[in-house]
Amino acid sequence: MPHKYAMGIIGNGSWLALINNFGNVTWLCWPHFDSSFLFGNLLDKYNGGDYKIIPQSDIINTFQRYLEDTNILVTSIETNNGTFEINDFAPIFYSSSELIRPHIFIRKITPIKGYNLIKLQCTPTYQYGNQQYHTVVNENSIHYYLNEKSIYVYCSNIQLFNDVASFFALDKPIYLVMTNEKNHWHNIASEAEDLFIKTKNYWKEWVDNLAIPTLYKHEVIRSALSLHLHVFNNGAIIAAATTSLPEFLGSTRNWDYRFCWMRDSYYTLLAFDLLNNKEIIQKYAHYLSLINEKYDERWPPLHTISLDRDPKELELNLPGYLNEKPVRIGNQAFEHIQNDIYGQVITTLLPYFTNDKIPLETRMQFLPLIRNMLNMIQKTMNEPDNGLWEFRGLKQFHCYTYLFHWAGCKSALKIADIFDDKLMFNHATTNLSKAIDKIECCFDKKSGLYYQAIGNKNLDASLLQLITMHYLKPDDPRATHLLLTLEDKLSAENGLFYRYIHEDDFGKPEATFLICAFWHVEALAIMNYKDKAIANLNKILEYSNHLSLFSEDVHAKTGSQWGNFPQTYSHAGLIQAVNVIHNPNKMPLYL
Structure with a gap:
């Protein structure tokens, strides 16, 4: 079993x-x-x-x-x-x-x-x-x-x-x-x-106040309710409720997820926005403003709920879940350079700025935050980072980071237009062009593929986001080639998907990552493979527990749930995948 x-x-x-x-x-x-x-x-x-x-x-x-x-x-x-x-x-x-x-x-x-x-x-x-x-x-x-x-x-x-x-x-x-x-x-x-x-x-x-798609109604509602429980009363959103549940047995990949990552929060709030919940993002905006006050320019990628301490990583002398060690509290990723967060913060807040029900003067209070994020996009354009998978011993020029530089600049253009801010508009326009150039540096003409980072040939499931975020249009042959290649190299049985298959700091990963499987479903729906998207989603749903709750990871060979639980990444991914199946032609707000 x-x-x-x-x-x-x-x-x-x-x-x-x-x-x-x-x-x-x-x-x-x-x-x-x-x-x-x-x-x-x-x-x-x-x-x-x-x-x-x-x-x-x-x-x-x-x-x-x-x-x-x-x-x-x-x-x-x-x-x-x-x-x-x-x-x-x-x-x-x-x-x-x-x-x-x-x-x-x-x-x-x-x-x-x-x-x-x-x-x-x-x-x-x-x-x-x-x-x-x-x-x-x-x-x-x-x-x-x-x-x-x-x-x-x-x-x-x-x-x-x-x-x-x-x-x-x-x-x-x-x-x-x-x-x-x-x-x-x-x-x-x-x-x-x-x-x-x-x-x-x-x-x-x-x-009752959510906009629930008619497809997979039960699963979407349970995912939304689960996500709600991870939102602290000050607006901070934790990645998961637990610490140190292993990614797979013997992996030592046991992490503390009880903190607020900018990246994970982006996906959670995107899910809420798709469901037409406009309240949670307002508290989150205030939480971000406190972070902006605490740090002059560069932000850590994750934060404690109350911003009262740094989440220094420690190992505890505890038996661990099923005797899997180590048991960690805190998270060393706090010390990482993860430059995708700046574009994610801007893109996350775009629905807040476009909400006419919020007074214009209230929205204007958060413009300094947007300007700082845009400034950091410019400052980090030529800086390698640890990336979304938080490689501990490796910095690269990640395609995913530049994709969010692109989306962040696109979002900043929309915000600048609302407030007739010509300086912000010009700043975003200049950096948008630079971000596109960096993304295209990840493209290899010989193979016709985008790769994980400039100068390497590793395939990475986050490249699916080039399709799901509409950087590549559905009729672009490069999108088709990328989708088919990623399927061939990174897909596992029953709709599961690996983040990557190359070795990292801890060896070669054995577990698949559920949000990557949901990204794959999104990409299939966008690329007009709706039947396959639905078939894959039906298979993925089998990896929930008896209450329709998802973990972070699923072991490809055994089908076992692993990783911290419940995982916001996974539940947000489900909501986004269902919404794309329901309406594959819907464009992101920043386009």
Whole structure:
């Protein structure tokens, strides 16, 4: 059987958690996405902490699903004595016009049939398992404390806390409420159920306001809901919820993705824009303005959520997922030169600047950011970089980087036109011409192909973006030749696609990269191979888990999910691929 991540994700933009198909919270970082875990047995089964409901009778079957069009996760547990359900959710709702996203985690446990005895196991940790919380059991709560940090778990039925080591008869719904503040609940069951209803209504209304294509509606909605959970309340968008889930067994390619990459955010926000969500990009623009204030010119390619520290890469002495080491926190890519980000920031913000519902004066506040990005495109035009695949020991003049110089300049021309900014227009025009020249330097006349970088002959799946971003027109023979060659050299079975097949810093990659497979689907649809695009997409969808959630990587030979999970790259790629199949002639906003 291929390896699949048997977990779902919940959250509200203040925190998120992964919960496995037995109802155990396997991953929850607190208070922020990139903080230490409270529950992290995903990486350390011994000291990582647990938060689970244990039935006295043996479990014979489990089933997980989401309440339709929500991020409320339902885990059904069948034992020899009966069945009960756990509804896990993070409250999110509007109060007047303010979006409320508290640090509250609610577990609603409901008997379905039969008779079950259960008990609670809750053992939070900190400093990645190095520190254990002290425990005080009160009448209707358990207080976990460590130095000045506190966690409270409240229960609607105080019998559960009479003797936490003993089993308790689950004869009616009970509510467990975890928070980092001491609360005075008047009626926990009633108040928790009210939050449940508000949260369900919020998600359903959010989905109702999306522009969902008629094709693959279920998959697009689940991907959109998953992406939403990776957006922090200040606008930062993390690449994935986890750290150090390996790209494949024995790879040592175990990275911390709990940070905001400019590149990954570009694809996530493109997906939201295709779905007609205009709110998330507004907070992201404010987050980018804070980055622009922090750095004079050159930006790192990734940032912590709160911009309060540099994400220095460290290795922890933890067992790791399936004993795969190393376990890393932080990410050394922070130190890289990745010059594609400047064009990506401009292109990402283009829908913000073209949104007439935002006052012109408000949009004008972000023009200094655009000017800085355009200036950095000019300054880095002749500078090699580590590239989108973040090669640690290699700098090149990457075609992908220059493609985003091109798209960024195209976007800047549109922005300059809105504000009648002749200086920006001239600056963008000059650098647009230079970017095109650099892209064409990656073209080899003899083979008729574009290559990964100037002066090398490596093929790279990111070259598909020359087609999907409409640098090459569908009727251009070079586009057809490039597509067919990349298929021949980089495609794997069942629609999968390698990033590249040459050796890198860690050897030769064995896993395929899902966003590359989705780029391939896009390219096929644009090039009028719609039937093949749909056939490939149907195959790719088989590599999701039981909840339609995707990882970053899929092993070509085994079909196993690997890499951090869930992966925004993959879910954004799915949404973009479906939209292109739905409307293959739609042009990017910058053209």
